[in-house]
Structure formats: structure tokens, C-alpha cells
Amino acid sequence: MRSAPFLATAALAASLLTAGSAAAAVGDAKLLGPLYVEPAAAADAANSSTAGGCAVQIELTDPRRDPQIVGAFGVALRAPDDREAWLRSVFDVGLKARGFTPSFAPAGGPPDPAVVTVRIRIQVIWISTQQMNKVGSVVLRGVLAAPGAPAGPEVVYRGDKTAVNMWGSTKEFNDHANAVFALALDDLAEDLRPLCAAPPPATAALAPAPGR
Amino acid sequence: MIRMQLRGLCAAVLMLCAALPAQAAPKPLKYVLPEAARPVAGGRSVQVSVGQAELGSNINSTLGFAMVAGGAVGVIIEAGVGAERAQRAQLGITPVRRGLMDFDADQLAIDSTKAALAAMPWLEGQEPAFSRDATLFGKSDFLTAAATSQVAYFTYVYDMAPDFSSVNVSVGIAIASKAQAKKGQPYTRLLDKNLVYGQRVSSVVRLANPTTPAENAQRWAANDSALAKKALALAFTKAGDLIPRALVVTDADVARFNAAERRTIGPLGGKPMEEGPGEVLLFNPLPMGLVHVQTLQE
Numbered sequence: 458m459r460s461a462p463f464l465a466t467a468a469l470a471a472s473l474l475t476a477g478s479a480a481a482a483v484g485d486a487k488l489l490g491p492l493y494v495e496p497a498a499a500a501d502a503a504n505s506s507t508a509g510g511c512a513v514q515i516e517l518t519d520p521r522r523d524p525q526i527v528g529a530f531g532v533a534l535r536a537p538d539d540r541e542a543w544l545r546s547v548f549d550v551g552l553k554a555r556g557f558t559p560s561f562a563p564a565g566g567p568p569d570p571a572v573v574t575v576r577i578r579i580q581v582i583w584i585s586t587q588q589m590n591k592v593g594s595v596v597l598r599g600v601l602a603a604p605g606a607p608a609g610p611e612v613v614y615r616g617d618k619t620a621v622n623m624w625g626s627t628k629e630f631n632d633h634a635n636a637v638f639a640l641a642l643d644d645l646a647e648d649l650r651p652l653c654a655a656p657p658p659a660t661a662a663l664a665p666a667p668g669r
Numbered sequence: 670m671i672r673m674q675l676r677g678l679c680a681a682v683l684m685l686c687a688a689l690p691a692q693a694a695p696k697p698l699k700y701v702l703p704e705a706a707r708p709v710a711g712g713r714s715v716q717v718s719v720g721q722a723e724l725g726s727n728i729n730s731t732l733g734f735a736m737v738a739g740g741a742v743g744v745i746i747e748a749g750v751g752a753e754r755a756q757r758a759q760l761g762i763t764p765v766r767r768g769l770m771d772f773d774a775d776q777l778a779i780d781s782t783k784a785a786l787a788a789m790p791w792l793e794g795q796e797p798a799f800s801r802d803a804t805l806f807g808k809s810d811f812l813t814a815a816a817t818s819q820v821a822y823f824t825y826v827y828d829m830a831p832d833f834s835s836v837n838v839s840v841g842i843a844i845a846s847k848a849q850a851k852k853g854q855p856y857t858r859l860l861d862k863n864l865v866y867g868q869r870v871s872s873v874v875r876l877a878n879p880t881t882p883a884e885n886a887q888r889w890a891a892n893d894s895a896l897a898k899k900a901l902a903l904a905f906t907k908a909g910d911l912i913p914r915a916l917v918v919t920d921a922d923v924a925r926f927n928a929a930e931r932r933t934i935g936p937l938g939g940k941p942m943e944e945g946p947g948e949v950l951l952f953n954p955l956p957m958g959l960v961h962v963q964t965l966q967e
Contacts, residue, residue, distance in 0.1 A: 485806055521722070522775050523801035529720055533802040580770060583722035592759070594723065598770070613767060617759055 486526075486533040487627040489634060492546040495554045496636050507556025508646065511653030512572040515548050516562045519579040527634070528584035530591070530622075534630055536582075544579065547638050555646040557653075570605040573652045575645075580613075584634050591622040591630060593637040601648055603655040612648060616640030700958070701920050702844070702866040712793030713844070714815040717782045718824045719775050720803030724897070725828030726762040727837075761833055761886040768894025774901060775799065778825040781840075781909030785823075789913040794821055808845070809856040818847050819865060823912070827901060830873075833885035834935065836897060838904035839871040842915060868918075869958030870911035873937065874900040874965050900965050907961050911950075915959050926952035934962050 519540070528534035537543045545561060552559040560572075568574040581596035595616040602608040616637035623629060779797055786794040795817070800807060803824050812820050824841040843859070844866040851857040861867055876896075879885050889897040929940040932951065939951025939960055948963040 486802070486804075522799060526801035526807075529802070529804055531804065533804050533807050581722040585721070587726075596723070596766075596770075613770065615763065617763065619759060 486535045487530075487630070488535050489527065489537055489543070489627075490631050491537045491539065492543060493550050493638060494635050495550055496632065496639050508650050508653050509556060510558045511556070511649070512558045512560065513552060513649060513653075514560050514562050514569045514572050514574045515552075516564055516566070516568070516574070516576045517544060517548065517579070518564050518577070519544060521579060521582070524579075524582075527582045528593070528630065530584075530586045530625060530630055534584055534627075534634075547642070548577070551638065551642040552646065552649075555642065557646070557649065568602065572604055573649060574602045574604075574608075575649070576600040576608070582634070584630050584637070586622055586625075587619070589622055590619050591633050592619045593617070593633045595634075595637045595641045597641050597645065599645060599648075601652060603652040606655070614641040614644045616642075699864060699866050700868045700915075701918060701923065702916055706865065707791050709793070709817075709819050711817045712795055714811075714817045714820045715782065715786065715794040715797040716800055716808065716811050716820060716822050717779050717797045718800045718803040718807070718822065719778050719827075720801065720824070721826065721828075722801070723766050724762060724769055724774070724901075725826065726759055727828045727831050761882060762829060764890035765829070765886060765894050765897050768890055768892075769897060769901075772894070772898055772901065774825075774827055774905070777902065777905035778823070781825075781905045782823045782912070784906075784909040785912035788910075789916060792821060792916070797823070805856045805859045808843075808859050812845055812847055812858060813855060815847065820845055820847075825905075825908075827904070829886075829889070830936070832879070832882045833876075833889060834879035835873050835875040836889070836900040836904055837871060837873050838901070838908045839869060840908050840912060842866070842868045842870065842912060866916070868915045870908055870915050871958065871960045872904040872907035872911065873960060873962045874904045874907075875935065875962065877964050877967055896965065896967065903963070903965070907963070911959050911961060918959075923952070937962055 525536050525540060526533050527536045548561075549559050562568065562574075576599065578598040579596075580598050581594055583595075584591070584593040586592065593616070597614040599612050599614055600608045600610075601612065616639065618633065618637050618640065620633070779799060782797050786792060786797070798811070800811065802808075808820075808822055822841070822843040822845065824843070825838065826841075827836070827838045829836055843864050845858050845863070846865050847858070849855060849858065857863055876885055876888060889900075926940045926942055929942075931938055932941050932949065934949060934951075937951065937960055939953040939957065942950040942952050942959070944950070947966075948961065951960045951962065952958075953960060
């Protein structure tokens with residue numbers, strides 16, 4: 458009878474380390490949440506430096522191979538089924554949290570000369586493990602332009618983060634994905650702010666609004 | 670009662686120490702494909718998987734030491750040290766990755782596999798399908814959907830040595846049969862013990878005269894990662910050359926390789942299969958398999 462708690466404690470403790478790999482070894486791919494969620498710490502930092510609601514038009518392309526797979530931790534980590542809506546939410550939620558007013562333009566369409574425009578090409582989204590850590594990287598290739606101005610050179614925005622893998626849960630990896638996106642968005646926002654401050658060219662300011 | 674809980678905790682730590690090395694031990698693979706098993710009716714579907722989105726970094730593990738030295742506490746310390754080491758590795762590799770932005774390593778993996786398939790028509794490999802999902806479950810799904818009775822998998826990993834002294838491309842080769850190994854658990858068809866064949870080939874391209882990790886990383890990253898591009902192209906091509914060789918290794922070959930004296934080149938070791946100026950091909954028990962080492966001519 459006395460051996461029962463002894464064995465139970467031992468078995469429980471032993472299972473703590475093995476549970477992660479067992480959980481990872483059974484089951485199918487894990488899905489990221491349907492939309493980007495601004496990490497709490499990033500949201501606080503973003504609010505301290507706003508962009509006054511500056512309008513930003515975003516053209517988003519995702520030429521990655523097999524883009525639905527965005528990582529692995531024993532099982533594959535998959536992007537949400539509506540990947541386009543998820544990626545848009547990264548910029549919609551993320552840039553609003555940083556004080557911008559984002560809108561989206563179809564790929565290849567003419568840029569709106571009245572607002573700041575950004576062409577974003579997704580290069581990397583990858584969340585995985587490295588020994589006892591979770592590692593994540595997001596790489597965005599951006600071409601930015603002030604209202605009505607020619608586009609600038611391509612700039613690479615990276616979000617990289619490594620942290621101890623605590624529980625190996627889908628939520629933990631989902632949060633990690635949001636965190637690396639937030640890091641890349643911080644740098645993007647930094648480059649967008651001066652463009653918002655640039656005065657719009659006379660032709661753009663006088664151009665009639667669409668539909669007039 | 671407290672004494673009993675302490676005894677339980679001690680026993681748990683001992684169980685953990687006993688359990689982990691057992692988990693880490695590689696299971697024997699069928700690394701010789703008998704001649705009679707080479708042809709298969711209907712040929713084989715082929716999958717190329719690259720379970721990474723850019724050049725990988727690598728860190729040394731001291732997990733075994735941590736378990737022996739500190740049990741569960743050691744594991745917690747190791748986790749912190751590992752995270753710090755991983756962050757440092759990421760810092761070193763980021764400039765190299767920047768230069769490789771338009772370098773299509775996935776395409777190199779596909780091309781290397783195609784070259785290997787062309788060199789071994791007996792495999793009857795079909796047009797390779799690409800996947801980013803290199804997990805057992807992803808492979809199992811592919812096997813289930815395949816129109817052939819067997820699938821040949823080529824799983825690529827490309828990364829840099831922890832000290833940035835080399836670029837490494839390794840390919841896990843596996844042939845799995847569609848037949849169910851365990852009812853309700855289709856992924857078990859991909860477990861090592863159930864494979865028709867399993868082997869690994871690696872191609873290591875070393876910097877000439879490597880120095881400190883920071884300096885090595887700078888050399889790889891210089892001129893838009895010119896050296897890294899050159900080394901990766903070499904490493905992928907060599908990996909493609911090694912695949913057909915690995916698949917026709919016989920038991921007699923293995924006995925012959927094993928009789929040779931072990932050689933060590935930097936952190937790598939094995940029984941030399943052949944040597945040339947500035948390069949050597951080593952044979953190792955799995956999980957290393959065939960390892961080709963060459964020094965980059967800058």
C-alpha cells in the first residue's frame with residue numbers, strides 16, 4: 458500500500474519529460490489560429506508610438522513553396538485553412554496596433570498615389586524546435602513608397618526569436634509565431650512612419666477620389 | 670510522508686535517466702537493399718521533403734551530461750544554456766541567410782534527387798513531389814495517397830556546423846511500403862524498424878583554414894554569401910551523387926568498409942571508403958551513414 462504514492466510520484470515525474478515527445482508522436486498536423494493576435498508586450502510597445510492613423514495600402518504576395526506548412530514540432534504546423542485571411546490579419550491587426558490604417562490592394566494593381574504603399578513578399582514563416590528550444594523566423598521583403606513617390610529599394614524585415622520550449626503545446630507555438638511577426642512588424646512600422654510624414658505630391662492631393 | 674515523497678522523486682529522476690538514453694538510441698535500419706528487393710512492380714512514387722524554410726543553424730547538445738550531472742535540475746539548466754546557444758547561432762547565421770534570400774535550396778534538393786533517380790533507373794522512381802512537411806505523419810499521408818506500393822523518400826537538411834566551419838547537406842533516404850504495419854497507426858509504416866530501406870548520406874563542405882565561429886560566419890556571409898552559395902551548390906550536387914551509391918551498398922561492402930581503420934576529420938569520423946586530394950568519403954554506422962567531406966577552394 459505504501460508503495461502506491463511512491464510509484465505514482467515516480468511515474469508522474471517520469472511522464473513529465475516523456476509526455477512531450479509522446480504527444481508529438483501521436484496525432485496529425487497542428488493548425489495555427491485563424492487570425493494573427495498582437496502579443497501583449499508588443500501591443501503595449503506599439504501603442505506608445507503611434508502613426509496617427511496614417512493610411513497604408515498593402516499589396517501582399519506569398520510565393521513560398523508548400524506555403525500551408527509553416528513549421529514542425531514533431532508534427533507539422535499548418536497555416537490556417539484560409540491562409541490569405543490569416544496573412545492579411547497580420548498586417549491589418551499588426552499595423553492598426555502600431556497606429557496605421559491599413560488597406561489591401563490586389564497583387565499587380567496600380568498603387569494608390571494618395572497613400573503610403575507597401576509591397577510585401579513573404580519569404581519565410583517557420584516555427585520549429587531546436588533541441589529544447591522553440592525557434593521562429595519570419596522574413597518579409599518590403600518595397601515601400603511615400604504617397605505618389607517612386608518605390609524605394611527592397612528592405613528585408615526579419616523577426617527571429619528563440620525561447621525555451623515549455624510545454625510543446627499548439628498555443629505555445631501559435632504565440633511564438635505571433636511574437637516573431639510582431640518583431641518584423643515593429644521594423645516595418647519604423648520605416649513607414651517617415652513616409653507618412655512626407656507631404657503628398659500636388660497631383661495626388663488634387664486627384665479626384667475614386668467614383669467621383 | 671515527506672521522506673516517502675523524496676524517495677519517489679529520487680526514483681523518478683533515476684527513471685528519467687534510464688529512460689532518456691534508451692529513447693535516444695538509434696534503432697537499426699535496413700541499410701542494405703538486397704538485389705532481389707530492388708525492382709518493384711509499378712515503380713515507386715518519390716517525395717522530396719525539406720523541413721526548413723532557410724539555412725539551418727546547429728548547436729551542440731550537452732543533454733547527456735546534464736542528465737548525468739544534474740538529473741532534472743541539469744535538464745532545466747541545459748534548457749537555458751541551449752536557448753542561449755541557439756540565440757548565438759542565430760545571430761551568426763542571419764547575415765549568411767540574408768545573402769541566400771534568392772538562393773533556391775528547395776530546387777537544388779529537387780534537382781539532386783532527379784539526378785540521383787536518373788543514375789538508378791532500377792528504382793523506377795516517378796517524378797518527385799515536393800513537401801515542406803518532413804514529419805512521419807506527412808510522409809504517411811503521402812504513402813497512403815500514393816498510387817504505387819512503395820514510396821522512396823528523400824528528406825533533406827541543410828545547415829551550418831555549430832562553429833560555422835562547414836556547410837552540411839544531409840539526405841535521409843527511406844523506402845516504405847504501403848502495407849500497414851500496425852492497424853489504425855499508419856505512420857508506423859515510416860518507423861525505422863518497418864522501412865524497406867533506410868540510409869543517410871551527408872555532404873560536408875569545409876572552409877579552408879577555419880578560425881573562430883564569428884570570423885567563419887563572416888567569411889560565409891561576405892559578398893552576398895558568395896562562399897555559402899558555392900558550398901551549398903557543391904554539397905547538394907555531391908549529396909545527389911551519393912544517393913545512388915548508398916542504395917547499392919551490399920553486406921560485403923559494409924564488411925570491407927568496417928575492416929578499414931577509422932579516420933577523423935575535424936569533428937567527423939568514420940571508415941574511409943575512398944579518398945582523393947582534398948576529399949574523403951567515410952562510412953559510418955547510422956545515424957550518420959555515408960559522409961563525404963571536402964574543403965572549399967576559395
